[in-house]
Amino acid sequence: MDGTKEMFLRMREADFNGLPTSTRELFTYAEVRETNEYNTHQNDPKYIALYNDKRKSAKAVQEYLFQKRHK
Numbered sequence: 455m456d457g458t459k460e461m462f463l464r465m466r467e468a469d470f471n472g473l474p475t476s477t478r479e480l481f482t483y484a485e486v487r488e489t490n491e492y493n494t495h496q497n498d499p500k501y502i503a504l505y506n507d508k509r510k511s512a513k514a515v516q517e518y519l520f521q522k523r524h525k
Contacts, residue, residue: 470484
């Protein structure tokens with residue numbers, strides 16, 4: 455499977471903001487997320503259901519791609 459690879463990095467907001475603008479402009483995607491999102495919303499049944507669905511879907515995609523690569 456040919457194609458370009460993407461790198462996913464995690465950094466603190468202060469460190470990101472400390473990067474020069476020219477470096478930040480190189481990112482094609484940036485997402486800001488609460489560091490303790492799960493802990494904050496763990497008592498919300500709707501959040502937990504959506505979170506679990508997201509995890510199952512992500513696992514299914516990874517398994518599919520693994521099988522596709524190794525056939």
